[in-house]
Amino acid sequence: MTELTVESDIDPSKMEVSDEVAIEITNMNKWFGAFHVLRDIDLTINQGERIVVCGPSGSGKSTLIRCINRLEEHQAGRIVVDGIELTSDLKNIDKIRSEVGMVFQHFNLFPHLTILENCTLAPIWVRKVPRKEAEETAMEYLTKVKIPEQANKYPGQLSGGQQQRVAIARSLCMKPKIMLFDEPTSALDPEMIKEVLDTMIELAKEGMTMICVTHEMGFARQVANRVIFMDQGQIVEQNEPEEFFNNPQSDRTKLFLSQIL
Numbered sequence: 493m494t495e496l497t498v499e500s501d502i503d504p505s506k507m508e509v510s511d512e513v514a515i516e517i518t519n520m521n522k523w524f525g526a527f528h529v530l531r532d533i534d535l536t537i538n539q540g541e542r543i544v545v546c547g548p549s550g551s552g553k554s555t556l557i558r559c560i561n562r563l564e565e566h567q568a569g570r571i572v573v574d575g576i577e578l579t580s581d582l583k584n585i586d587k588i589r590s591e592v593g594m595v596f597q598h599f600n601l602f603p604h605l606t607i608l609e610n611c612t613l614a615p616i617w618v619r620k621v622p623r624k625e626a627e628e629t630a631m632e633y634l635t636k637v638k639i640p641e642q643a644n645k646y647p648g649q650l651s652g653g654q655q656q657r658v659a660i661a662r663s664l665c666m667k668p669k670i671m672l673f674d675e676p677t678s679a680l681d682p683e684m685i686k687e688v689l690d691t692m693i694e695l696a697k698e699g700m701t702m703i704c705v706t707h708e709m710g711f712a713r714q715v716a717n718r719v720i721f722m723d724q725g726q727i728v729e730q731n732e733p734e735e736f737f738n739n740p741q742s743d744r745t746k747l748f749l750s751q752i753l
């Protein structure tokens with residue numbers, strides 16, 4: 493596990509959460525063909541919440557968060573994001589995609605574009621932001637993730653940790669209201685994990701609504717206000733981090749924690 497140091501006195505795990513709902517999932521089910529991958533998911537996430545999702549490989553964590561920005565389609569139940577119900581209506585999907593940023597395990601940067609171009613592509617073409625303004629915003633976020641000097645390089649010239657910080661900056665350039673992270677540090681060498689987690693901690697301190705699939709339990713304790721445990725397509729248990737780690741309720745959670753801690 494990675495040791496984390498708090499650089500300022502804000503403790504994200506103790507930050508207030510708003511009463512306003514950001515995401516409401518009701519009785520949601522999803523199948524891949526005959527395979528029932530998500531079962532009866534009920535989950536309400538308020539603005540400013542920092543949720544960590546954990547669980548065994550194959551339990552449906554990625555599929556769940558991919559449903560939230562409609563990278564996957566659900567077949568039953570409802571998903572409402574920032575007041576917009578996710579249906580096959582393409583207008584809504586575009587709106588959701590620009591409000592919900594996503595960071596993947598394998599960065600998914602465009603290899604043939606510079607770091608700056610990676611960060612300005614969607615704002616220019618999707619949000620119709622003038623190029624100069626998009627570049628200024630990109631430089632602001634690259635500064636925030638502490639790599640402004642890399643702006644004119646290509647992704648292949650950067651370390652994994654730097655590429656992942658570019659991926660975070662690129663998402664932020666779209667000014668999302670919600671950020672989804674799918675195992676953002678699991679493809680990184682240990683010495684690079686901390687720099688990415690530190691970036692995520694900074695975002696949490698600014699009040700970003702975040703859902704992070706991760707097995708970095710130090711991060712969960714420090715940042716999350718709620719930890720969700722999934723197994724076999726279901727939410728088995730959820731609690732605030734202290735309770736979740738010190739007093740897990742179900743046998744499946746206990747077994748999982750005994751394997752990773």
Ligand code: ADP
Pocket residue numbers: 524527529547548549550551552553554555556
């Ligand atoms: P996790 O992120 O928890 O490891 P996933 O959400 O990726 O789990 O996958 C859940 C289950 O759904 C796994 O059994 C996986 O093999 C299956 N699955 C994921 N994506 C697809 C797909 N596109 N088609 C068919 N099965 C899939």
Ligand code: MG
Pocket residue numbers: 553554555674675
């Ligand atoms: Mg996954």
